Amino acid sequence: MAIERLRDGEPAGAGVDPSDFTLSSDPFALFDVWMAEAERAEPEDANAMALATADADGLPDVRVVLLKGFDRRGFVFYTNTQSTKGEELAANPQAALVLHWKSLGRQIRARGPVERVTDAEADAYFASRHRESRIGAIASQQSRPVADRTALMDAVAAVTERVGDGAVPRPPHWTGFRILPSSIEFWRNGEFRLHDRVRFVRDGAGWRGTRLYP
Ligand SMILES: Cc1cc2nc3c(=O)[nH]c(=O)nc-3n(C[C@H](O)[C@H](O)[C@H](O)COP(=O)(O)O)c2cc1C
Numbered sequence: 001m002a003i004e005r006l007r008d009g010e011p012a013g014a015g016v017d018p019s020d021f022t023l024s025s026d027p028f029a030l031f032d033v034w035m036a037e038a039e040r041a042e043p044e045d046a047n048a049m050a051l052a053t054a055d056a057d058g059l060p061d062v063r064v065v066l067l068k069g070f071d072r073r074g075f076v077f078y079t080n081t082q083s084t085k086g087e088e089l090a091a092n093p094q095a096a097l098v099l100h101w102k103s104l105g106r107q108i109r110a111r112g113p114v115e116r117v118t119d120a121e122a123d124a125y126f127a128s129r130h131r132e133s134r135i136g137a138i139a140s141q142q143s144r145p146v147a148d149r150t151a152l153m154d155a156v157a158a159v160t161e162r163v164g165d166g167a168v169p170r171p172p173h174w175t176g177f178r179i180l181p182s183s184i185e186f187w188r189n190g191e192f193r194l195h196d197r198v199r200f201v202r203d204g205a206g207w208r209g210t211r212l213y214p
Contacts, residue, residue: 003035003047004069004076004125027184027200027207028072034108034186035070038101051077052096053088061088067099068125074180075110076117078125080142081173089114095179105189110181117176126170134168135159190214 038046047067054060063085069076075097080086089095096111116122126134139155146152184207185199195214200207 003039003067025198025209027181027186027209028070030186031070031108031184034101034104034106035067035099038099038104038106041103042101046101047099049075049077049097049099051085052098053085054092054094055088056091058092061085067097068176074112074178076121076176076178078122078174078176080137080140081175082144083142085143086173089177095177097179107187109185109187110179110183112180112182114177114179117178119175122175123170125176126174131168134170135163137174138168138171185212187214 035046045066048064049067050062051065052060052062061084065077065079065085067075068078081090093114094112095114096109098107098109100107126137129137135156139159140152141155181202183199183201185197188196190196193214197212197214198209199212200209202208
């Protein structure tokens, strides 16, 4: 599964030593290197991340989504805006994410405000999905009650018949969100639980890194 690295020119992580855990590191460059290593090391869904939101009362919620792109602005995932998470993000447009790669002994956390991607970005990503996945995104009223599996498959069949051989455009309630990190933390497993942690916090146009006790 290729993750869209939404940037021009050289990969952000070019020239970065993945074992370099120094505070001078650029967090997006380090992210790029760790993500690339995870894609090589993890056979399934290296880009699966827990996404935490909170509802209007501040009650936290969490579920797994796929990281579909990142650049120096932030981390992008796609979903249904009418889902529970979509409604939570409408009420409280902030989120946190965590990626954990067990085999590498690494974790990355990030948190910050959330914005929608542009319609052009969402259209481009939607168009890249399998036709069946696009039809499914139209048919599924994500997070709403459904009587049984037959009802879901009937909804899929109805959309399939409606679109025929024609285009399957992105429905308006399906789009991407970008988490604009105010902080990014890297965690690396250490012997006897003496792990390495570095948290980067935005500092003007750059980032300030601080090493933390594990
Ligand atoms: C590995 C994995 C990847 C997933 N990827 C996505 C995704 O990219 N977007 C999405 O909306 N749901 C994804 N889901 C489903 C969500 O975990 C969740 O069930 C769904 O989005 C509804 O969540 P909500 O009711 O909190 O809105 C994924 C689940 C798993 C286990």
